[in-house]
Ligand code: ADP
């Protein structure tokens with residue numbers, strides 16, 4: 001079943017086309033990775049799905065509902081950014097609970113969801129700290145915790161590992177993969193890193209200059225790159 005569908009989505013900034021008619025369906029429970037060089041339009045595409053950026057033309061459906069004109073909050077998606085975007089003045093517990101409190105959920109429900117997210121992400125010992133007293137990896141886990149408790153229809157990640165050092169990057173990548181399994185969640189994950197794409201994805205969408213070059217499983221793309229760009233970008237043998 002389709003969770004998110006893009007129909008001929010285009011985006012121009014001041015007359016300059018940065019996304020050129022992208023059509024794509026992300027299935028329920030799928031881990032879909034958008035990969036491509038810096039500046040190819042990955043973030044712009046993700047931000048349009050999130051509702052943080054208007055589409056210039058085209059349509060976005062979530063669970064067959066047309067959300068093209070909906071505000072970000074009403075799309076029921078959770079986005080995790082490279083920069084974590086935590087509230088510095090709030091504790092870990094308050095950061096994770098923030099969206100639930102805004103939505104006026106009952107206190108007991110909030111406590112229960114925060115505790116469960118903290119357990120999943122091994123943050124139980126850090127709940128009363130502020131973000132400044134956490135490592136980069138822990139901060140990113142708080143950002144993921146904040147995404148989880150909202151029980152979104154899909155998770156959107158924009159280069160979530162790029163501020164972490166190599167060791168933490170590997171560790172956090174494994175955590176995101178295991179989260180995908182345990183939540184059976186739909187995830188769209190943006191990266192410029194081929195290794196991240198190949199190891200995480202059920203399906204990879206290769207973008208270049210605002211266009212889809214090819215869509216397929218890591219193996220399909222590696223073994224049967226559709227063009228020279230894909231072959232070179234993924235390092236396929238030729
Ligand atoms: P990526 O995430 O793949 O690195 P982006 O989606 O950030 O690429 O950017 C795609 C293109 O759109 C780039 O050429 C970038 O300069 C341009 N762009 C992105 N956001 C804006 C904006 N708010 N105003 C003008 N140009 C933008």
Ligand code: MG
Nearest residue numbers: 042043044159
């Ligand atoms: Mg980007």
